[in-house]
Amino acid sequence: MNVPLHGDDAAPATRPNLPENAPDDAPDDALDTAALVSASADLLDDLRAQAPLVQVVTNSVVTNVTANVLLALGASPAMCDVPGEAGPFARVADGLLVNLGTPHAEQRAAALEAATAAREAGTPWVLDPVAVGSLPVRTQLAHALLAHRPTVVRGNASEVLALAGAGAGGRGVDTTDTPEAALPAARRLAADAGSVVAVSGPVDVVTDGDRVVRVHTGHPLLTRMTGGGCALGAVMAAFAGVARRTGRTPAQAALAATVAYTLAAERAARAARGPGSFAVALLDELDRLRGEDVRHRARVSAGAVVVPALEAEDAR
Amino acid sequence: MNVPLHGDDAAPATRPNLPENAPDDAPDDALDTAALVSASADLLDDLRAQAPLVQVVTNSVVTNVTANVLLALGASPAMCDVPGEAGPFARVADGLLVNLGTPHAEQRAAALEAATAAREAGTPWVLDPVAVGSLPVRTQLAHALLAHRPTVVRGNASEVLALAGAGAGGRGVDTTDTPEAALPAARRLAADAGSVVAVSGPVDVVTDGDRVVRVHTGHPLLTRMTGGGCALGAVMAAFAGVARRTGRTPAQAALAATVAYTLAAERAARAARGPGSFAVALLDELDRLRGEDVRHRARVSAGAVVVPALEAEDAR
Amino acid sequence: MNVPLHGDDAAPATRPNLPENAPDDAPDDALDTAALVSASADLLDDLRAQAPLVQVVTNSVVTNVTANVLLALGASPAMCDVPGEAGPFARVADGLLVNLGTPHAEQRAAALEAATAAREAGTPWVLDPVAVGSLPVRTQLAHALLAHRPTVVRGNASEVLALAGAGAGGRGVDTTDTPEAALPAARRLAADAGSVVAVSGPVDVVTDGDRVVRVHTGHPLLTRMTGGGCALGAVMAAFAGVARRTGRTPAQAALAATVAYTLAAERAARAARGPGSFAVALLDELDRLRGEDVRHRARVSAGAVVVPALEAEDAR
Numbered sequence A, B, C: 001m002n003v004p005l006h007g008d009d010a011a012p013a014t015r016p017n018l019p020e021n022a023p024d025d026a027p028d029d030a031l032d033t034a035a036l037v038s039a040s041a042d043l044l045d046d047l048r049a050q051a052p053l054v055q056v057v058t059n060s061v062v063t064n065v066t067a068n069v070l071l072a073l074g075a076s077p078a079m080c081d082v083p084g085e086a087g088p089f090a091r092v093a094d095g096l097l098v099n100l101g102t103p104h105a106e107q108r109a110a111a112l113e114a115a116t117a118a119r120e121a122g123t124p125w126v127l128d129p130v131a132v133g134s135l136p137v138r139t140q141l142a143h144a145l146l147a148h149r150p151t152v153v154r155g156n157a158s159e160v161l162a163l164a165g166a167g168a169g170g171r172g173v174d175t176t177d178t179p180e181a182a183l184p185a186a187r188r189l190a191a192d193a194g195s196v197v198a199v200s201g202p203v204d205v206v207t208d209g210d211r212v213v214r215v216h217t218g219h220p221l222l223t224r225m226t227g228g229g230c231a232l233g234a235v236m237a238a239f240a241g242v243a244r245r246t247g248r249t250p251a252q253a254a255l256a257a258t259v260a261y262t263l264a265a266e267r268a269a270r271a272a273r274g275p276g277s278f279a280v281a282l283l284d285e286l287d288r289l290r291g292e293d294v295r296h297r298a299r300v301s302a303g304a305v306v307v308p309a310l311e312a313e314d315a316r
Helices: A026-050 A063-073 A086-092 A105-121 A136-146 A157-163 A183-193 A230-246 A250-271 A275-288 A291-297 A308-314 B026-050 B063-073 B086-092 B105-121 B136-146 B157-163 B183-193 B230-245 B250-271 B275-288 B291-297 B308-314 C026-050 C063-073 C086-092 C105-121 C136-146 C157-163 C183-193 C230-245 C250-271 C275-288 C291-297 C308-314
Strands: A053-057 A076-078 A095-099 A125-128 A152-156 A196-200 A204-207 A211-215 A300-304 B053-057 B076-078 B095-099 B125-128 B152-156 B196-200 B204-207 B211-215 B300-304 C053-057 C076-078 C095-099 C125-128 C152-156 C196-200 C204-207 C211-215 C300-304
Touching: A026 A063, A026 A230, A026 A250, A026 A291, A026 A300, A053 A063, A053 A086, A053 A105, A053 A230, A063 A076, A063 A230, A063 A275, A063 C275, A086 A105, A095 A105, A095 A230, A105 A125, A105 A136, A125 A136, A125 A230, A136 A157, A152 A157, A152 A183, A152 A230, A152 A250, A157 A183, A157 A196, A183 A196, A183 A204, A196 A250, A204 A250, A211 A250, A230 A250, A250 A275, A250 A291, A275 B063, A275 B275, A275 C275, B026 B063, B026 B230, B026 B250, B026 B291, B026 B300, B053 B063, B053 B086, B053 B105, B053 B230, B063 B076, B063 B230, B063 B275, B086 B105, B095 B105, B095 B230, B105 B125, B105 B136, B125 B136, B125 B230, B136 B157, B152 B157, B152 B183, B152 B230, B152 B250, B157 B183, B157 B196, B183 B196, B183 B204, B196 B250, B204 B250, B211 B250, B230 B250, B250 B275, B250 B291, B275 C063, B275 C275, C026 C063, C026 C230, C026 C250, C026 C291, C026 C300, C053 C063, C053 C086, C053 C105, C053 C230, C063 C076, C063 C230, C063 C275, C086 C105, C095 C105, C095 C230, C105 C125, C105 C136, C125 C136, C125 C230, C136 C157, C152 C157, C152 C183, C152 C230, C152 C250, C157 C183, C157 C196, C183 C196, C183 C204, C196 C250, C204 C250, C211 C250, C230 C250, C250 C275, C250 C291
Parallel strands: A053 A076, A053 A095, A095 A125, A125 A152, A152 A196, B053 B076, B053 B095, B095 B125, B125 B152, B152 B196, C053 C076, C053 C095, C095 C125, C125 C152, C152 C196
Antiparallel strands: A196 A204, A204 A211, A211 A300, B196 B204, B204 B211, B211 B300, C196 C204, C204 C211, C211 C300
16 A cells, blocks of 8 residues: 555644645546555455444434444444533544534534544544534534534535535535535635545545545435435544544545445445335445455545636635 | 315415315215325425425434435425524425424424424424323423414324313323314314314324315324324425425325325335334335326325214314 | 242332242253243233333434334333423333433433332333443433332443442443343342343343343344344333233343343344344334244243352452
C-alpha cells in the first residue's frame, strides 16, 4: 500500500488530508484510486478485527437502523445521549456521531457535551447537520458544533450548502441540489472547520478541501429507507475510529465508509423486492462484506477540487 | 370521475364532506362507491407524482416504521417535533400528523405549536389520539388539540369513543370496541371538531358526520406489528396534503389512505410467514401499489351514518 | 406437573424461589429440569391465551423491536413512559419493564414513578440496568430503582457485576464477563434486592439466589441485532405477569421467557442469511412458537448456586 498515511494527531495541520502523491492530472489517477481502494479494503477488515465502540447521538427515527448497521459491520454501537454521560463516554469511545435530526433540548446539551469531550480527547467525530438551513434550532446548534471542529461533516448537498452559508437548505431531509454543485461549499467548509466533508448523492463525494474522491457505487433504494443516509454517518464514525488507531486519515475513513456502505447497498438491491426487503438485505450484506469485496468491486475516481467550473465560483 | 369535489378551503362549511350525490338508499350505492374508489386510485397516483412533504410528530415506538411507510408510498417524511421548529415547519409542510403515543413535554409543546400553525396556514393535519381516555396527560392534550380542528381524527374504536366522551378508552393501545359501535361517537366528534373521523378495525370506517364509508380490505397481521395503525395516520396526512392541492375533500383523502394501506397489507400478508416478514412485505407492497391496483381491488361500501341502530343511540 | 408453585404474593419470603424439590446433587436433576421445561411450556401457552398488558419504559433504540417481540408472542405492549401516566398505568398493567439504555430526565422520573406504583400494586416488574457501572446517570438511577425491589433483574454479566458492586461495568452495552463469572454477584444481588436475576450470555443463567438454571438454547445472532437482549427483558415482564396470575414464581417466569426467546432465536437463525433477516425471522418464529415446541426442544440444566468455585468467593 503506497498511500502516505498519517493520523490526524500526527499531522501538523488540523485538516486531515487525502493522499497527495497523485498529481491533479488524469494519467496518474488510476494509481491514486487503486491505493484509495486498497486502503478502504484494509480499513474494513481492520474495523471487523477491532470492533470500535461508536457513540451515537442521533435522531429518534433512525436509532434502531443505525445501531443495526454498526452491529452488522462489526462495530459496537452505544446510543449514549444523556447529559452527564455523553461527555465522559465520548472520551473513551473510538468514534462519535452527532446527528441533528430531532434535536430535543437534552440531546442538544448532550451533543455539545460529547463534541467538546471528543475534541479534547482526540476522539474522531462526525457531524450530520440534518435539514440545517431553514430550521432554526438545529441550525444554531450546528454552528455551535462546528466550533468543535468535527472530523467529518456528512450531509446531502443542500445541508452542506446551508452549513457553508451558500444555500437555504432543502425542505426537511430532502435535497434539491447535487453533490457536484455543493463542491465549492464543501471545500470552504472543509477549510473553515478543518473537517473532511462528505456529500451524499447519486455519486457521493468526499473532500478534504484540496482533493475530491467520488464514489460511484450505491443504489437509489438507499433514499427509500429512512436512515439510509444517517446510518452512513455512524459508519464514518466507526471507520474514523479505526483510522485513528491505524494511522490513516479521516478522509480515508470517510471514503472507506462510503465505499463499504454503498457497495453493500448495491448488493442488497439485487435481492430486494422493494424498500422493505432492501433494508433487511442491507444489514445482511454489511455483515458479509469483506475487504476483498471492496478491493474488487469498489468504483471510485479522484481529482482535485479545483476544476474549471469551481474556479469561477471561487472567483466571486 | 363524477364525484363532486371541493377542498376544505373552498367549502362553505368547515366540515369536509364525503360525496353527497348518492342517496342514502341502497340502489345507487354501487355508483357511489365506484366513484369513491376511482378518486382513491387517482389520489394514490397523484401522491406518487407530488411527493408531499409530511411532518410527523409521533411516538417513539413507531417513528421508524412511519417514515418508511411514507417513503414507500412516495411521500417525503420529516419528523420535525422540536419546539421552535415544529410550528414554522407546519406552515410549509403539505400535511401533518400528531400522534399522542408517547407525549413527552417537549413533544406536547411541539404538537400544539404545529397544530396551531397548521390551522393558521391551512395545512391539513391528522390527530391520532393514542390511548386517550384513562391516561391523563395525553387526554388533556388531545382535547386541547381538538380546539385546533384537526382535518382528520384517526383512531381505534375505544379512542374515538373516549375522545367523544362516550367511553373510558381501551387499555393502552388495545381496543375492545368495534368501529360500528363507535359510529355514533364518531359522528358527534366529526360534528363537534369539524373533522373527518376514521376508525380502524376489522372493517375500517370513515365518516364526515353525515355519511360513512366502510373499507373491507386489510389483514389482521396489521395488528400484530407495532405502528400498523399509527403509520396509517401519517399516510392520511400525506393523502390530505395531496387532496388539498387537487381539490378533493379530506374525507376522500382519509378514505384513499385507508384503501391503499389496507390493500397493500392484504397483499403483504400473502407472502408473509408471520408478523416480521409481514412488516417487511408491507413496505414492498406499498412501494409497488398503483392507482390501477386500487381501482380493481378496493372493496368499499357506503351509506348514511344514520341507520336504525344509531338512531336509537342518537335519541338519548 | 410436579413443580411446587407459589406466587410471589403468596410466598412468605419476598424472594421468589425456583423449585426446591430437586436436591442439589446430580441424580435428580433430570426430573427437576423436566418440570421446569414443562412449566415453561405451559406459561407460553398461558401467555398467548391471556395477552398480558406489558408496560415498557425502555431506551429509544429498541422501542420498536421490543413492541414487535411482545406482539409476536401474543402480549400487548404499551410504551407508557410519561410522568403522570407511568405510575397509574403500572397499577393496571400485568407487567412492567424498566430499561435504562437512554435515561433522559423525563424517562427517569417515569421509571421511578412506574416502579413505585408497580411495587405498591404488586405488578411484577423487570429492571434491565443497561451499561450501569461507569455511566453515572443510569447507575444512580439503577440503585434508586433497586430499592423498589424489582421482580427480575436482567442484564449481561458486566451489568450484573456492576450492579452488585463487584465490577466496573462493561464498555457501553458490551460485556467482557461470562454469566458463570457473574453468578456470585447475581446471587448476592438476588438476596439483597429480593429479585430473580437473569444473566444473558452464550449460556443464559437464571437464579433466585439459592438455585441456578442454565438455558442452552440461543444463537450468537441475537448479539448482532440491536435489542436482542433488551427485548428479552420485556418478554420477562410479560411472562412474570402471566406467572403471577397463574400462581407460578417469577423465577419460573424468567426461565420460561429465556427458554421461549432463545428457542425462537435458534429457529430464526436457521433461515437467516445475516442479522437483518435474522431479526425478521425472530418475530416470525416467536409468533409460531407454542408450548409444545418448548416441551420438546428446550435445553436447560439446573443446580445449586453454591458450587466449589463460588464457595471460595463467598468466603471472602
